[in-house]
Amino acid sequence: MAPTPSSSSAKPNQFGFTPKSNQTHIRTTTTPQSKHRLNFTSTKPSPNPNPNPNPNSVPADHPVEVVGRIRDYPDRKDKPVSALQVNPDGRSVRVRTDIGYRDFTLDGVASSEDQDLDEFYKNFVQSRINGVKMGDKCTVMMYGPTGSGKSYTMFGSAKQQGIVYKSLRDILRNGDEEEEEEVGERKAGFVQVTVLEIYNEEIYDLLSTNSGNGGFSIGWSKANASKVKLEVMGKKAKNATFISGTEAGKISKEIQKVEKRRIIKSTSCNERSSRSHCMIILDVPTVGGRLMLVDMAGSENIEQAGQTGFEAKMQTAKINQGNTALKRVVESIANGDSHVPFRDSKLTMLLQDSFEDDKSKILMILCASPDPKEMHKTISTLEYGAKAKCIVRGPHTPIKGDDSSSSDVMLGSRIAAMDQFISKLQMENKIREKEKNEAHKQLQKKEEEIASLRAKLAEAEGKKSEEEINVKVNDMLKRELEKKIEECQKMADRVVEMERKKMEQKIIQQQEELETLRRRLEEIESELTRSREGKQNENESRNLSSSFSLEGNGFAKKLIDMYADEDPGMEKSMDLDKSLDMEIGSKREYQKAANNSIQAILGYPYIENDEDVYVPGSTGKSYLSTVFEEDEEEVEEVQKDVIEEKMVCVTNPPPVSAFNLDIDSLSTAAGSESECVDPDTASSRQLRIQNIFTLCGNYRELSQQHTALTATNKSSENCSDSKETKQKTMNQVVCDSKENCSPLRNSNDVVEVADLSGGNKLPFTSLENKVAMENNKLPLTSLENKLPFTSLENKLPSLSAVSFD
Numbered sequence: 101m102a103p104t105p106s107s108s109s110a111k112p113n114q115f116g117f118t119p120k121s122n123q124t125h126i127r128t129t130t131t132p133q134s135k136h137r138l139n140f141t142s143t144k145p146s147p148n149p150n151p152n153p154n155p156n157s158v159p160a161d162h163p164v165e166v167v168g169r170i171r172d173y174p175d176r177k178d179k180p181v182s183a184l185q186v187n188p189d190g191r192s193v194r195v196r197t198d199i200g201y202r203d204f205t206l207d208g209v210a211s212s213e214d215q216d217l218d219e220f221y222k223n224f225v226q227s228r229i230n231g232v233k234m235g236d237k238c239t240v241m242m243y244g245p246t247g248s249g250k251s252y253t254m255f256g257s258a259k260q261q262g263i264v265y266k267s268l269r270d271i272l273r274n275g276d277e278e279e280e281e282e283v284g285e286r287k288a289g290f291v292q293v294t295v296l297e298i299y300n301e302e303i304y305d306l307l308s309t310n311s312g313n314g315g316f317s318i319g320w321s322k323a324n325a326s327k328v329k330l331e332v333m334g335k336k337a338k339n340a341t342f343i344s345g346t347e348a349g350k351i352s353k354e355i356q357k358v359e360k361r362r363i364i365k366s367t368s369c370n371e372r373s374s375r376s377h378c379m380i381i382l383d384v385p386t387v388g389g390r391l392m393l394v395d396m397a398g399s400e401n402i403e404q405a406g407q408t409g410f411e412a413k414m415q416t417a418k419i420n421q422g423n424t425a426l427k428r429v430v431e432s433i434a435n436g437d438s439h440v441p442f443r444d445s446k447l448t449m450l451l452q453d454s455f456e457d458d459k460s461k462i463l464m465i466l467c468a469s470p471d472p473k474e475m476h477k478t479i480s481t482l483e484y485g486a487k488a489k490c491i492v493r494g495p496h497t498p499i500k501g502d503d504s505s506s507s508d509v510m511l512g513s514r515i516a517a518m519d520q521f522i523s524k525l526q527m528e529n530k531i532r533e534k535e536k537n538e539a540h541k542q543l544q545k546k547e548e549e550i551a552s553l554r555a556k557l558a559e560a561e562g563k564k565s566e567e568e569i570n571v572k573v574n575d576m577l578k579r580e581l582e583k584k585i586e587e588c589q590k591m592a593d594r595v596v597e598m599e600r601k602k603m604e605q606k607i608i609q610q611q612e613e614l615e616t617l618r619r620r621l622e623e624i625e626s627e628l629t630r631s632r633e634g635k636q637n638e639n640e641s642r643n644l645s646s647s648f649s650l651e652g653n654g655f656a657k658k659l660i661d662m663y664a665d666e667d668p669g670m671e672k673s674m675d676l677d678k679s680l681d682m683e684i685g686s687k688r689e690y691q692k693a694a695n696n697s698i699q700a701i702l703g704y705p706y707i708e709n710d711e712d713v714y715v716p717g718s719t720g721k722s723y724l725s726t727v728f729e730e731d732e733e734e735v736e737e738v739q740k741d742v743i744e745e746k747m748v749c750v751t752n753p754p755p756v757s758a759f760n761l762d763i764d765s766l767s768t769a770a771g772s773e774s775e776c777v778d779p780d781t782a783s784s785r786q787l788r789i790q791n792i793f794t795l796c797g798n799y800r801e802l803s804q805q806h807t808a809l810t811a812t813n814k815s816s817e818n819c820s821d822s823k824e825t826k827q828k829t830m831n832q833v834v835c836d837s838k839e840n841c842s843p844l845r846n847s848n849d850v851v852e853v854a855d856l857s858g859g860n861k862l863p864f865t866s867l868e869n870k871v872a873m874e875n876n877k878l879p880l881t882s883l884e885n886k887l888p889f890t891s892l893e894n895k896l897p898s899l900s901a902v903s904f905d
């Protein structure tokens with residue numbers, strides 16, 4: 101009979117459980133059929149009480165209570181970091197993953213590390229066993245993936261007994277009388293035990309063999325006997341064998357013995373994996389109590405079990421059939437379906453009473469592994485347990501002794517439970533929403549931080565790239581500069597090379613010219629020699645004929661005298677003094693002969709003028725030095741006045757107008773040698789050229805001044821530096837012939853200078869023209885510097901002091 105509202109007035113906790121004190125009260129006041137909930141021994145307050153309890157509602161009837169047990173790995177040295185954490189409330193477990201966590205609220209949670217089997221039993225199971233002793237019906241189911249510790253929790257180990265043996269001991273209370281008396285509980289005294297195995301959708305009687313059926317006394321066993329298959333009749337295994345007794349120890353040993361007959365197999369998940377569901381049924385006939393202990397096979401799927409082959413896969417599928425059917429039954433009851441699929445599997449067929457009987461309660465123990473690798477199986481198990489926990493016994497459940505109001509009460513109870521469940525879900529939803537918002541805020545913060553970091557990074561990269569660009573540009577500029585410098589260097593080298601080649605060509609050209617001059621000189625010398633020989637012959641013939649008078653031919657006489665006295669091989673300057681002896685009448689003739697001679701010598705035409713003389717010129721680079729080599733006696737005869745030896749140096753070339761050279765002034769200007777101008781300077785060269793022109797243009801006057809020249813010659817002989825001496829001589833000649841400087845007195849006077857190299861005549865109308873000539877890059881200076889004047893002069897002694905009268 102369902103509890104009346106008055107009898108269940110105590111507020112249920114968050115799980116809808118009635119406090120223990122109330123339960124005791126109910127127990128004593130309600131009929132055996134009245135519904136009541138089992139009670140955990142937890143003293144902690146409910147963390148999530150119903151916020152809006154319906155005062156008219158009846159306590160919800162939750163046939164399934166769910167507790168969690170997290171296994172341990174005591175034998176492992178490297179324990180995996182646990183992914184499961186029992187929350188401080190002791191009723192929920194937090195599953196932590198990389199992406200967050202999820203809390204599952206159950207009726208209680210414990211880890212085997214914190215609570216061993218004894219403690220776990222006391223905390224979560226013992227109270228149900230006490231109910232069985234009082235005549236209640238309870239089903240304890242071990243549910244979870246393979247290897248999660250279901251069998252361990254159920255049967256225990258050598259060190260610690262599992263729930264089966266502890267329950268048996270508690271029911272029989274053998275050997276613990278004192279404690280029993282203290283708590284005031286009575287012992288059941290006698291139990292009947294049935295051990296069944298459900299494998300491959302078949303029910304086997306583990307206490308029986310094919311050799312016989314029926315009940316056996318304690319101590320019976322046939323280790324090698326084949327298992328007996330049982331049929332289901334109604335909600336029970338038909339003709340199942342049982343053992344009975346009052347001594348827990350003996351019965352426990354028997355159970356222990358037959359439990360080993362279960363089919364086990366080594367899988368990838370568990371070395372001794374139970375391939376079957378094992379059901380141990382403890383009946384307490386004296387009070388009508390019943391305890392069903394179910395160790396379910398692992399809820400792994402085929403792939404996870406590592407099963408291969410058709411038979412193996414079928415086996416795993418059949419095992420899973422029981423688990424799947426149990427899930428559907430739980431869901432169906434939770435949803436209030438009119439039909440609950442109990443008959444989908446042998447397991448659910450045998451468990452039907454546990455769900456439908458008002459006196460029957462279910463304690464589902466969820467076994468879980470803390471290993472993160474088993475995470476998905478753990479979550480699946482917890483989700484299943486959470487759903488089972490919310491099961492409310494529906495109206496379809498046949499209630500024995502139902503009256504007219506019972507359905508209304510049940511309906512109210514169901515509605516209240518559903519309200520509770522909804523409000524709980526709403527609370528959880530709110531909490532999750534809050535967490536989600538916080539997570540969103542944190543995410544936004546993180547994103548902002550990332551954005552700022554990215555901006556900083558981009559800025560840093562920008563700066564870095566700017567610096568890199570600067571460095572690259574500098575490198576490029578440097579390379580370009582080096583290239584340009586290289587090109588400039590090459591160009592400079594090329595220019596230098598070209599200039600060098602040009603200079604070499606010029607030198608070669610000049611050397612050729614020099615060679616030409618030498619050849620000409622040799623020709624002249626040979627001609628002179630021939631001429632001399634001819635003269636000698638002539639003289640001889642003249643002497644013989646006596647028809648030719650010396651007075652009548654002064655030039656010939658002069659030549660004869662000159663070369664007659666000459667030592668063989670000795671070069672002599674032409675004796676200008678001889679011209680004094682020439683008769684005036686023969687002047688023209690003599691001059692003509694001389695002109696012809698010069699023309700013959702130099703190879704250039706000689707143009708005669710009365711006043712102006714066109715001197716077969718040379719380029720500016722050569723000049724005629726006035727060196728007179730005469731016998732001292734002749735000098736004494738002609739020269740009356742001895743001009744002191746003076747070194748004439750002109751610091752500055754005289755202007756054109758000053759070409760009227762004043763010997764006195766020049767002499768004064770040549771006061772000291774220290775004031776001498778470098779003969780290589782342009783002015784001095786210019787002066788020398790002028791002197792040449794002057795000298796050539798006034799050859800007549802020069803001939804009259806030969807005395808002075810002789811003196812100059814003498815002084816030049818004393819000069820150590822031949823070049824300097826010649827220069828001085830040149831200047832002195834120019835300066836001494838003050839009157840001889842007149843030929844260019846007239847600016848209109850024209851002087852032609854023949855270029856030795858080309859034989860061209862360059863017209864000079866004035867000294868400015870000469871400057872112009874230099875400006876026209878006539879290679880006066882350079883050629884002058886390059887031609888070996890000294891040697892040339894030495895080789896042209898006869899030309900250096902030619903004077904014509």
Ligand SMILES: Nc1ncnc2c1ncn2[C@@H]1O[C@H](COP(=O)(O)OP(=O)(O)OP(=O)(O)O)[C@@H](O)[C@H]1O
Binds near residue numbers: 246247250251
């Ligand atoms: N809490 C624990 N402490 C120590 N060892 C444990 C614990 N739980 C399980 N084990 C050990 O882990 C192994 C597997 O445990 P168990 O056989 O109980 O798993 P299972 O859930 O029954 O697996 P299957 O479904 O395959 O039978 C066993 O060797 C067992 O001794």
